[in-house]
Amino acid sequence: GPPTRWGGLPEVLALRRDYLGHLRHLQQRYGDVVHQRLLGLDDFCFFHPDHVRELLIAGHDGMIRWERATAVFADAHGQSVLVAEGPAWQRQRRLLQPGFSPQRVTGFVPLMVDAARRALERLPAAGVGSNEDRAEVLDFESLMTLLTMDVILRTLFSAGDGDAAVAETAWAVHELGKVAMGEMYVPVSAPLWAPWKRGKRRALRSLDGLIRGHLATRRAQARQGRPAPDDLLAMLMALRDERGEPLDDTALRDECMTTFLAGHETSAAALTWWGWCMAAHPDAQRHAADEVDAVLGGREPGAADLTRLPWLSLCIKETLRLYPPAPALFSRRTIQALDIAGLRLPRGAMLRLTPGLIQRDPRWFEEPEAFRPERFDPAAGHREIPRGAWMPFGAGPRVCLGSHFALMEITLVAAMVLQRYRLAPVPEAPAPEPVLNITLRPATPLRLRLMPR
Numbered sequence: 341g342p343p344t345r346w347g348g349l350p351e352v353l354a355l356r357r358d359y360l361g362h363l364r365h366l367q368q369r370y371g372d373v374v375h376q377r378l379l380g381l382d383d384f385c386f387f388h389p390d391h392v393r394e395l396l397i398a399g400h401d402g403m404i405r406w407e408r409a410t411a412v413f414a415d416a417h418g419q420s421v422l423v424a425e426g427p428a429w430q431r432q433r434r435l436l437q438p439g440f441s442p443q444r445v446t447g448f449v450p451l452m453v454d455a456a457r458r459a460l461e462r463l464p465a466a467g468v469g470s471n472e473d474r475a476e477v478l479d480f481e482s483l484m485t486l487l488t489m490d491v492i493l494r495t496l497f498s499a500g501d502g503d504a505a506v507a508e509t510a511w512a513v514h515e516l517g518k519v520a521m522g523e524m525y526v527p528v529s530a531p532l533w534a535p536w537k538r539g540k541r542r543a544l545r546s547l548d549g550l551i552r553g554h555l556a557t558r559r560a561q562a563r564q565g566r567p568a569p570d571d572l573l574a575m576l577m578a579l580r581d582e583r584g585e586p587l588d589d590t591a592l593r594d595e596c597m598t599t600f601l602a603g604h605e606t607s608a609a610a611l612t613w614w615g616w617c618m619a620a621h622p623d624a625q626r627h628a629a630d631e632v633d634a635v636l637g638g639r640e641p642g643a644a645d646l647t648r649l650p651w652l653s654l655c656i657k658e659t660l661r662l663y664p665p666a667p668a669l670f671s672r673r674t675i676q677a678l679d680i681a682g683l684r685l686p687r688g689a690m691l692r693l694t695p696g697l698i699q700r701d702p703r704w705f706e707e708p709e710a711f712r713p714e715r716f717d718p719a720a721g722h723r724e725i726p727r728g729a730w731m732p733f734g735a736g737p738r739v740c741l742g743s744h745f746a747l748m749e750i751t752l753v754a755a756m757v758l759q760r761y762r763l764a765p766v767p768e769a770p771a772p773e774p775v776l777n778i779t780l781r782p783a784t785p786l787r788l789r790l791m792p793r
């Protein structure tokens with residue numbers, strides 16, 4: 341195995357300061373497997389796609405998610421599929437999986453398109469032709485965050501919540517994320533009633549109220565015999581476990597919270613970076629816009645169009661390579677000794693797996709820092725990318741439950757943005773710097789120029 345490095349507080353602080361940067365430094369210095377003893381714990385970093393796949397697939401039963409992260413997430417997510425472990429997780433995953441199958445999520449296309457249209461209609465009416473200088477400069481990240489929030493609220497609850505509700509919800513989500521980043525690197529959190537946790541309490545109350553409100557409305561509708569809309573909540577309420585029992589209210593609330601939070605923050609991050617990639621690469625953008633025009637003309641996209649936009653799909657894939665919303669997955673902890681990558685990992689070891697670094701490794705991607713969607717196109721004669729080198733959704737039994745949902749949503753929204761606008765960078769603005777803020781976000785708000793087409 342690799343030699344053991346001995347570390348302590350300085351290493352932990354370095355990880356906290358710049359998680360991905362410090363791990364990249366370790367890989368460059370010590371190679372594909374790094375073993376450290378950090379504050380008395382065994383800590384392994386894996387940088388080879390084969391090892392990461394082997395761990396996530398073959399090693400699944402011998403690992404749990406790092407407890408500190410799940411503890412922080414549990415405050416909001418309760419015991420949803422995102423947080424649960426062991427048999428409880430397995431039961432929930434098996435129950436939910438069919439509801440997120442490609443076939444099932446295709447049914448949500450009309451709801452998504454409807455939400456995206458409404459959100460895009462709310463944009464300040466630019467109406468300035470394509471005069472470059474008079475383009476609207478917009479905070480594209482906020483725009484995409486509100487848009488994906490609208491999409492998930494409509495897809496989950498068929499809710500046409502007003503702007504006020506969305507703004508309050510956006511605040512609550514932001515507050516939770518901010519607090520979570522701080523909590524993740526301290527060994528224990530103060531209880532929720534601590535006086536300085538007022539913001540977090542209010543944020544949790546707000547999201548909880550939103551979800552319980554929708555649940556209550558739906559139950560009341562059912563009692564009155566009114567037909568339920570065909571949305572994600574209806575899907576969740578129709579689930580039955582092996583004894584034929586539906587989810588109880590707490591379980592429904594938890595799964596709704598996870599679908600809501602996991603289902604829009606990541607998509608918002610992906611769309612934000614997609615916007616940047618398009619703005620920074622006008623040729624790729626023109627190609628995508630031409631494709632959208634050729635396939636859709638002026639009409640709205642439908643499910644059948646999703647496979648007819650190959651260049652746009654490659655652009656999204658390349659965006660997810662350069663800027664994966666969850667670049668470090670969840671770290672894992674071994675719950676038994678594991679034989680992996682020719683090593684014996686002891687029980688209780690911390691495992692760090694970072695697709696975000698693998699996806700920029702020059703061994704798997706020529707010119708890894710460049711935006712080159714065609715690299716994923718074997719038909720164009722490009723060399724095959726090894727399995728596991730592109731892994732923005734993870735792999736194995738705990739792979740993202742919403743990957744089909746997400747790719748569909750991102751493609752629809754991206755096509756609808758391109759139908760309406762040309763994206764360009766703000767002159768003189770530096771390229772945005774990615775930072776890990778629960779999801780991978782630009783360090784400062786990403787502003788782009790939107791020119792009506």
Ligand code: HEM
Nearest residue numbers: 421422602603606607610666669670733734740741742746
């Ligand atoms: C888990 C990525 C969108 C629901 C995950 C994980 C990743 C991920 C990396 C963790 C895998 C691990 O720890 O091994 C992404 C990305 C998205 C996205 C990049 C968008 C671009 C969504 C959406 C939904 C969703 C739209 C729901 C509608 C979930 C759930 C889990 C999960 C429920 C937990 C699964 C489990 O623990 O069994 N996602 N996700 N995600 N994601 Fe996503």
